[in-house]
Amino acid sequence: MKNIIIGQYIPGTGFLYKLDPRTKIIAVLILMVAVFLLKSITQLMIAFGIAIIILIIGKISIVRVARGLKPIFILLVFTFVFQIFFNKEGTVWVDETLTFSLVSLIVLVAWTIVWRLLTKLKKFKMMLFFLYIAGVYLILRYLTYGTIFSTFNFVVHEKGVEMSIFVVIRLLIIITLSTVLTLTTKPTDLTQGIEKLMRPLKYIGISSDDFALIISISLRYIPTILDEANKIMLAQASRGADIAEGKLKDKIKQIISLLVPMFIIAFKRSEDLADAMESRNFVPGRERTRIYDLHFGLLDLMVALMTIGLLTGSIMARVLWIG
Amino acid sequence: MAYLDIEHLHFQYSSKRMVLKDINLSINKGEWIAILGHNGSGKSTLAKLIVGLLSPKEGSIIIEGQKLSDETVYDIRKKIGIVFQNPDNQFVGVTVRDDIAFGMENLQIPATEMLEKIDFYAQKVGMEQFLDKEPSQLSGGQKQRIAIAGILAMQTDIIIFDEATSMLDPGSRAELMEYIKELHREGLTIIMITHDIEEALFADRMIILKSGEIYQDCEISVALRHPEWFEEAYLELPTAMRIYYDLRQDGETYQELEEYLWEFSLKK
Ligand SMILES: Nc1ncnc2c1ncn2[C@@H]1O[C@H](COP(=O)(O)OP(=O)(O)O)[C@@H](O)[C@H]1O
Ligand SMILES: [Mg+2]
Numbered sequence: 268m269k270n271i272i273i274g275q276y277i278p279g280t281g282f283l284y285k286l287d288p289r290t291k292i293i294a295v296l297i298l299m300v301a302v303f304l305l306k307s308i309t310q311l312m313i314a315f316g317i318a319i320i321i322l323i324i325g326k327i328s329i330v331r332v333a334r335g336l337k338p339i340f341i342l343l344v345f346t347f348v349f350q351i352f353f354n355k356e357g358t359v360w361v362d363e364t365l366t367f368s369l370v371s372l373i374v375l376v377a378w379t380i381v382w383r384l385l386t387k388l389k390k391f392k393m394m395l396f397f398l399y400i401a402g403v404y405l406i407l408r409y410l411t412y413g414t415i416f417s418t419f420n421f422v423v424h425e426k427g428v429e430m431s432i433f434v435v436i437r438l439l440i441i442i443t444l445s446t447v448l449t450l451t452t453k454p455t456d457l458t459q460g461i462e463k464l465m466r467p468l469k470y471i472g473i474s475s476d477d478f479a480l481i482i483s484i485s486l487r488y489i490p491t492i493l494d495e496a497n498k499i500m501l502a503q504a505s506r507g508a509d510i511a512e513g514k515l516k517d518k519i520k521q522i523i524s525l526l527v528p529m530f531i532i533a534f535k536r537s538e539d540l541a542d543a544m545e546s547r548n549f550v551p552g553r554e555r556t557r558i559y560d561l562h563f564g565l566l567d568l569m570v571a572l573m574t575i576g577l578l579t580g581s582i583m584a585r586v587l588w589i590g
Numbered sequence: 591m592a593y594l595d596i597e598h599l600h601f602q603y604s605s606k607r608m609v610l611k612d613i614n615l616s617i618n619k620g621e622w623i624a625i626l627g628h629n630g631s632g633k634s635t636l637a638k639l640i641v642g643l644l645s646p647k648e649g650s651i652i653i654e655g656q657k658l659s660d661e662t663v664y665d666i667r668k669k670i671g672i673v674f675q676n677p678d679n680q681f682v683g684v685t686v687r688d689d690i691a692f693g694m695e696n697l698q699i700p701a702t703e704m705l706e707k708i709d710f711y712a713q714k715v716g717m718e719q720f721l722d723k724e725p726s727q728l729s730g731g732q733k734q735r736i737a738i739a740g741i742l743a744m745q746t747d748i749i750i751f752d753e754a755t756s757m758l759d760p761g762s763r764a765e766l767m768e769y770i771k772e773l774h775r776e777g778l779t780i781i782m783i784t785h786d787i788e789e790a791l792f793a794d795r796m797i798i799l800k801s802g803e804i805y806q807d808c809e810i811s812v813a814l815r816h817p818e819w820f821e822e823a824y825l826e827l828p829t830a831m832r833i834y835y836d837l838r839q840d841g842e843t844y845q846e847l848e849e850y851l852w853e854f855s856l857k858k
Contacts, residue, residue: 536679
């Protein structure tokens with residue numbers, strides 16, 4: 268839990284770094300809508316190609332973005348599998364009988380162990396995963412020897428494959444877009460962008476300035492508070508308490524004994540922080556200047572126009588049903 | 591008239607007990623004073639009164655001839671900065687750069703000027719390499735130095751340090767003291783609040799608070815001749831000073847001193 272860094276901002280020099288955060292936030296939102304308007308794999312492939320081109324022009328390492336996709340890899344696989352199994356439209360592409368036999372089960376267990384051991388290498392994890400799945404398929408398909416426990420039909424329809432590829436690509440594009448946003452925008456710029464975009468809210472009595480300050484202070488204190496929770500847990504573990512163990516009743520007791528000190532510290536902290544802010548001339552609701560004056564420049568205009576162009580393109584594609 | 595005058599200041603929190611009683615104090619421009627006092631003697635309360643975070647029950651605080659009040663508090667705050675005890679509870683920005691900027695942003699200084707000043711003052715406290723770092727990547731001493739940079743950037747006349755070194759390791763503590771000495775050399779007025787006598791010795795003048803009252807207000811050299819004052823005010827003498835006074839009291843010779851030191855080192 269140490270050294271948690273807010274967001275995943277990585278310094279760089281590409282054109283995406285020079286854009287006003289507002290432009291990026293709005294462009295990403297619009298592009299997401301545009302992606303959701305697309306209706307065919309061909310269209311999505313084109314969109315995916317455009318996303319890759321944006322990455323290349325923006326000098327963003329594709330490996331970096333791919334690494335950012337890791338946490339949602341499971342989600343992608345799940346989506347894919349779900350679509351393949353449950354969509355029963357279109358012509359049948361695959362219709363095989365998979366068998367759980369004595370031999371296939373034994374080999375399956377052995378194969379799983381081999382796979383788990385190989386993943387310990389920490390390299391090629393994703394490739395190994397696909398290799399494993401392929402292996403499972405081959406084992407269940409062909410090793411039909413020994414006592415047969417049960418069989419089931421593995422049926423894949425044309426639409427199932429299509430939909431699963433469709434949904435996965437769509438998810439990939441959307442996540443790539445939001446990764447690009449957080450990768451190229453500092454957290455401070457992001458909150459400032461949100462703040463400026465929320466300016467109109469002042470007509471219903473919400474000060475976007477104070478709101479942005481609240482967001483950025485919360486962001487700033489998340490790592491500190493996690494660190495503190497860690498310390499308290501360690502302190503209590505050294506006195507024999509362990510949240511990971513014990514009965515439910517004990518666990519609840521221990522969680523309370525974690526929360527109480529955390530709240531007390533948090534109250535003290537907020538009092539200190541208010542003093543520190545006030546002593547540095549902060550007055551709630553009063554106008555402040557900012558170190559980074561947001562500047563909507565020529566580049567922003569170009570990106571805005573291109574974004575609108577892309578949105579128009581995807582609306583046209585949908586209406587005219589091209590591809 | 592002195593730069594800062596405190597006259598007949600009384601203060602109490604909601605409870606009956608007076609926390610500060612009849613405080614009278616003047617501080618000249620460019621002076622370095624130490625406010626020394628035991629835990630709960632009212633040091634932090636006094637600091638908060640000076641920057642207008644609390645309002646006096648009675649008496650007045652006058653800075654450059656201007657009396658501190660609801661109307662003048664914002665003007666007066668521009669002249670005084672304060673570094674608090676806990677480095678984590680005063681870091682407002684998401685990054686070092688934002689934190690140094692915070693005070694200036696409140697003073698509505700234009701962006702270009704702020705960026706120049708941030709570079710300049712970050713350099714001054716040796717943090718120019720850290721401008722994009724987040725607080726979780728910094729040590730306590732570094733955070734305190736950034737707090738100083740933020741105050742310097744507001745160009746105040748006075749900096750109050752309220753036990754600003756007490757949560758730091760000895761190394762960072764010594765380092766921070768060096769920066770404070772430097773600031774004093776450059777003409778800043780320093781009010782150093784502490785319960786550590788050794789730290790107070792760097793000042794020109796020492797004010798000893800005892801249970802909310804000014805017990806002594808004198809030059810450091812004078813205070814050093816009266817070790818009993820510290821004990822009277824519930825302050826612990828550092829080992830080196832204790833030995834020194836013990837020896838002097840007994841009027842020992844050089845030879846006896848040597849024996850004494852042997853004994854002392856053997857006991858340890
Ligand atoms: N917010 C508060 N409310 C009520 N009493 C307080 C508060 N802050 C401090 N005190 C009391 O005022 C006295 C002086 O506190 P403080 O100025 O923090 O002392 P010091 O900084 O010298 O340790 C203490 O007895 C403390 O309990
Ligand atoms: Mg205090």
